[in-house]
Amino acid sequence: MQYIKLIGVFLVLASIIQCKENNKNAVSKEVENSVITNDSPSIEEKVELLIEQPKEVKTPKGMVWIPGGEFTQGAVPQDEIAMHHEKPAHKVRLDGFFMDITEVTNAQFAKFVKETGYVTVAERAIDWEEMKKQVPEGTPKPHDSILQPGALTFKKTKTSVPNLYDFSQWWHWTIGANWKHPNGPGSSIKGKENYPVVQVAYEDALAYCEWAGRRLPTEAEWERAARGKKEGSIYFWGDNDTVLSQMANTWEGEFPVTNTMADGFETRAQVKSYPPNDFGLYDMAGNVWEWTSDWYNTNYYKEVAAKNTIEVNPTGAKTPYNPNMPYAKEKVMKGGSFLCNASYCASYRISSRMASSIDSSLEHLGFRTVATVEMVEE
Secondary structure, eight states, rough: HHHHIIIIIHHHHHGGGGGGOOOOSSSSSEEEEEEEEOOOOEEEEEEEESSOOOSOOOOOOOTEOOOEEEEEEEEEOOOTOOOGOOSSEEEEEOOOEEEESSOOHHHHHHHHHHHHHOOOGGSSSSHHHHGGGGOOOOOOOOOOOSSEEEEEOOOOSSOOOOOOTTGTEEEEEEEOOOOBBBBBTTOOOTTTTTSSSOOOHHHHHHHHHHHHHHOOOOHHHHHHHHHTTTTSSTTTTTTTGHHHHHBOOOOOSSTTTTOOOTSSSOOOOOOOOSOOOSSOOOOOSSSSSSEEEEEOOOTHHHHHHHHHHOOOOOOOOOBOOOTTTTOEEEEEEEEETTOOOTOOOOOSSSOOEEEEETTTOOEEEEEEOEEOOOOOOO
16 A cells, blocks of 8 residues: 555645645737747747637637737735745736637547547556656565556545545545546446546647647636636636535535535536636636646746746746655646635635646546647648
């Protein structure tokens, strides 16, 4: 059991600790100001952003247009439980883009697998030589019976958990868990074609994107899309947390013991089970976490703010950095999940961000895709 915790759980749990820390010619707009882009150190006096959807470009099926413009990324002032890595809030300018209305579903991912023969990370044999690069030097190799294909699954505890920092109490390495069997052997996605696909590692999400002619959103794009027209709100619907059960699939009750299912679900919910945000996007809060393309770096927001400029189409930190997870390469994930609880991980807030190792697969982590005008025109 100690090896399961070491090899399986360590890939994710240290990153989850942040949850508990403090409880772009078509119609364009010329923006005046000194701007430094994320990819170039040169300063530009003018930047043209694509704001509205070009009339000659049709919206791809299952997607919506997210208008370009300027918004504030990061925690809003009234969010009393915002974490350090959500601060300071900073201005960002983005070109408009298309985004999936929902998370990628089991049916969509199944079509991808059928047409390509793709095998996900969770279904492949484990390479200890590669894995040991991500653990402290000298870590002994686990027994071959443990080093089998699988993924992390959640299991409720039988009694109250006084120490919510010990995530191994509810996260378990489950041999045989993968996208077809998200909760392990015996579980199935039959009849759940319209549920979000989970147990997909970052590499898996990228493979799907390549097949679909899409890409993953940047963290800034995701947050802009989630915020909609609620520029200064904590949640996509406003600041009222008493309507949470009507707006999102989260954990209600005592975590991780009892879920009252006030929102109608205990674990994952079918897409479109809750109201969409201002842009017509579903599940931008709760249900399952979603991969973004940005490296997770705990210092990134502070580094951006220190520049005293406005980022244009930022792609995040240049390199990953997480003192709690020094050996893993992590990407930012957004949106929260069915496991988020006010007392443990209130990550259904718009500015919430967490990280996951790129080779991790979890039963509460999926993704959605985006496309630029250029991608659609191709």
